[in-house]
Amino acid sequence: MVDYDYKKPKSLKEVFGLLKKYGPKATLIAGGTDVMINIRNRELSPEILISLRGLSDLCYIRKNNGYHIGALTTHRMLEQSDMVRAGLSALHDAASQVGSVQIRNVATVGGNICTAAPSADTAGPLLALDATVALEGPNGRRRVPIADFFTGPSETVRKGNEVLVEFDIPEEPGHFGSAYWKHSRRKAMDLPLLGIAVGLALSESQEISNARLGLTVAAPVPIRAYKAEEFLIGKRLGDDVLVEAGKIASSEASPRDSLRGKAWYRREMIEVFVPRMAKLAAERIRGE
Amino acid sequence: MKKVSISFTLNGDKVTAEVPPSWTLLKTLREYFELTGPKEGCGTGECGACTVIVDGKAVNSCIFPIPEVEGKSVTTIEGIASKDGTLHPLQKAFIENNGVQCGFCTSGMIMSAKALLDHNPDPTEDEIRTGIAGNLCRCTGYVQIVASIEKAGELIRQKK
Known part of the structure; x- marks a missing residue:
């Protein structure tokens, strides 16, 4: 069994501090349904896991000049949201078919996209809905169209000191x-x-x-x-x-x-x- | 190995575990608290034998990091009967409807079913099957399991 330390910071500022301190020895974990399995399979052996689950303010679905979905929103929240079902149906279709109830209760949409599996269920709908990804780092926030986010299997434009914080989806006219x-x-x-x-x-x-x-x-x-x-x-x-x-x-x-x-x-x-x-x-x- | 102190509510009691931060909730339940109702089947969140309820939601305890239960409420199969030993309606219904064959999946099945019935005591068969889609029964006794959950829903509705 891989032994590692576990930190659960309460703010993004703390996350950036830990990432700076530990660099590549650290792995970010959200719902953990990929990370925990990769650790078990010895594909990952971090010295420290930095949990994002303490950032409860990144867990939301809002409609206000377009849709805004916090990165830590779980698949289960998307599945149970009438707003998502009505306005973002493709994303609802995808979120409600991921894994099982147990997986959907913890797996986050931000994690699904950052893991960047070629099979990521929420990726297709987010492309079809023209989502923009908001990445935050110690020097501020930048926005990347989801179509430019993936660079290879398990590879994205997210830098090691950045955290995916939000998805923004425009409200289509008509x-x-x-x-x-x-x-x-x-x-x-x-x-x-x-x-x-x-x-x-x-x-x-x-x-x-x-x-x-x-x-x-x-x-x-x-x-x-x-x-x-x-x-x-x-x-x-x-x-x-x-x-x-x-x-x-x-x-x-x-x-x-x-x-x-x-x-x-x-x-x-x-x-x-x-x-x-x-x-x-x-x-x-x-x-x- | 470095240990951390994690405090949470386990089956209604306030507890504290002193375990390495890399332990999972399942390992802590089985090896620290000696609650062996939750099972390790696959260890990767596929089979559901380790299912427990955390703050009202069914989760795979085998991939749930122990530091994440700090301050939360965890319910396992050991905690669903009344303190006087009266079985939970799901336990009664599984016995009466032959919902148990080899028994390895049973505690996970019951915990997934409990999370479902706690929110919706009158689920459709579809909703039941979705609720236990993450719980594999390799004896393939799904028909009796679904019947057991339907029956338990009935028992719970009668009580209300």
Whole structure:
């Protein structure tokens, strides 16, 4: 068993002080559902864990000139929020399918994004919802679009002395809906072998005024399917248009063969689920 | 090995544990307090055999760092019967409906079910299955387990 010290600071200032003192010997821990397992599997052997769970003021879901979600918000809080269900449906779809109740009760959305697994469930929806990530360091705060946040598997633009503190999601003008499909073999306790998130804005005449597609496990990092989005914008919602968008999105992906699925299969499933999630987003706009 | 002092409420009693900060809640419950109801199955939050309730919420105690329970209230399977020995409705229902086969998953199943019924004493079958989705029964006796939880809900509603 790995032996380590454990600190639970009460303020970000204290966190920055500890990070400066211990440097790479320290690991940040939020809900711990990844960190504790990595320690057990000897993939991580920190000398000290710095818990962020004492920062209770980073645990919130607010709507005020857009949506604001604190990094320590748990998946369970997102799942149980009517505001998230109604306004950020794709994120609700994702959060309520992570792990189990026990996992969702502790696992945080900030942790899910900072772990930066190619399969992170909340990453696709946050891409489709055009979220911005707020990172705070000793010298202040900076904001990064989530599309620029991931740099590789388990790698992000977050620096060692920074803490992810908040997600900001703009409120879309007009009729906006979103949906996420977690493609996995089991309903619970499984990672997606593909994740498809679609955010869609429609005019009264069913013309697509805005579209964003977030794909996970489709490339080394969660990606936007920009070409498919560009194709969709300005078109009238219809089967032919959505099928074509699925094909374009599939061509933008670079999935790999893995134990859980082959690349060709993932490509075909992108073609299937991009249209289905776009339709579900549209149904949600119409309140069906 | 350096030790820390962690104070919390365990099954209604104020307690203090002197354990290394790298211990998990499960290890502390089993090895410090000798409460062996919570089990270690996978040790990675997959199987739910270690499920306990912390401040009203079901958690996997095998990946819950012990320093995080400071000041909190922890309930294990040992703490759900009345002090006079009267079993909790879930315990009665699991016995009567054959919700127990080998028994390894049982304490975790009951703690997940308790967290569910404490908030919602009249869950649908879907809600029950979601509530115990993080608890694996390798005897695969899920039908009796779901029936037991339904029955326990009934018993709890009658009492109110």
